[in-house]
Structures are given as C-alpha cells and as structure tokens.
Amino acid sequence: MRGSRCFTHGGPRPVGRTRRPLPAECARRAGPSPRTRGGLARLPRQAARRAALEAGSRELLILRVAWRTRSRYEWDQHVRIAGRLGVSDEQIAAVGRGPRAEIWSPLERLLISATDQLLEDQRIDDATWTGLAEPTTTAG
Known part of the structure; x- marks a missing residue:
C-alpha cells in the first residue's frame, strides 16, 4: 500500500489513545476479500456457539484476525x-x-494456526484439524 493514506499496522498499543478514523478506502483494502469476508465474520460466533472454546481463546482468535487484516477498530x-x-x-x-x-x-497455538490458514487459504489443513480434535489439546 505504498503511497496510500492507510495506517501502518503497528500492533499492540496502549489502550485509550485517541486515533483518527481510517479513510473508507483503507477499510476496504484492510479487510479480507469479499469471498472470505462472510466466513471470517462468522468464525468467532460459530466458535462461541459450537465449540467448548473459552472466551479468552475466542478473543485471541479475534485479535489474530484483526492483526492480520490490519483492522485497527x-x-x-x-x-x-x-x-x-x-x-x-x-x-x-504475542498475537503479532x-x-x-x-x-x-498447544491449543492456542493450533487455534492461531487455524486462523492463519483460514485467512491465507480459506481452509484448515488436516494436521491442524487433527490436533484440534485431540482431547489433550482441547482440554486447554
């Protein structure tokens, strides 16, 4: 995005700093492609409803998507x-x-890997799925 007015994602910053809103063109560029946007938007809700995922782990997933898509808000x-x-x-x-x-x-590592795979390839590979399905991993 060289030469654009979009922010440079710097990652974690102290909470409470005032920031200017992003120009609309940056919000469009920062988000995932239209093909994957719907699935990514549903991921945290589906994870909360269907899986025995702790709220903190769910937030790590959301933070990873925000980091990777440069969504400041x-x-x-x-x-x-x-x-x-x-x-x-x-x-x-460490999210960044x-x-x-x-x-x-081990569970958090697999969840973050799954999030990255969804963002990059729109799928989760077999090894990650297998790891997520193991009882010792899902126990936290």
Missing part, C-alpha cells in the same frame, strides 16, 4: 475485551508473532 475493541477476560498483556503482544510465539499453550 477491531484490535482496539478486542484488546479491551480480552483484558477483561483475563488474557495477559504478554499474550496480546503468530503461532510460533513461545507463550502459547
């Missing part, structure tokens, strides 16, 4: 929510490092 809102749900500042800071960050539990 979603990031700012869900940093606050995640903090209220017990997600640590260290975990929030992805699944390889050492802070993640």
Whole structure:
C-alpha cells in the first residue's frame, strides 16, 4: 500500500489513545476479500456457539484476525475485551508473532494456526484439524 493514506499496522498499543478514523478506502483494502469476508465474520460466533472454546481463546482468535487484516477498530475493541477476560498483556503482544510465539499453550497455538490458514487459504489443513480434535489439546 505504498503511497496510500492507510495506517501502518503497528500492533499492540496502549489502550485509550485517541486515533483518527481510517479513510473508507483503507477499510476496504484492510479487510479480507469479499469471498472470505462472510466466513471470517462468522468464525468467532460459530466458535462461541459450537465449540467448548473459552472466551479468552475466542478473543485471541479475534485479535489474530484483526492483526492480520490490519483492522485497527477491531484490535482496539478486542484488546479491551480480552483484558477483561483475563488474557495477559504478554499474550496480546504475542498475537503479532503468530503461532510460533513461545507463550502459547498447544491449543492456542493450533487455534492461531487455524486462523492463519483460514485467512491465507480459506481452509484448515488436516494436521491442524487433527490436533484440534485431540482431547489433550482441547482440554486447554
């Protein structure tokens, strides 16, 4: 996005700083393609309804999508929510490092990997699905 007026995603910042709203053209560029937008929008709701996923883990998924899509509004809102749900500042800071960050539990690592795969390929690979299905992983 060289030469555009869009913000540069800098990741976690202190909560409460005043920011100017994004120009409409940046919001369009920052989001996922129209083909995947609907599925990504439903992901957190479906995860909350259908899976035994803790609220903090759900917020990590939302934060990862916000990070990857450079959605400042979603990031700012869900940093606050995640903090209220017990997600640590260290975990929030690690969202930008992805699944390889050492802070993640096996479940969190798999969830972040699944989120990245959905964003990149619109599918979750077999190894990640298998890992998510294992009882020792889903126990947290």
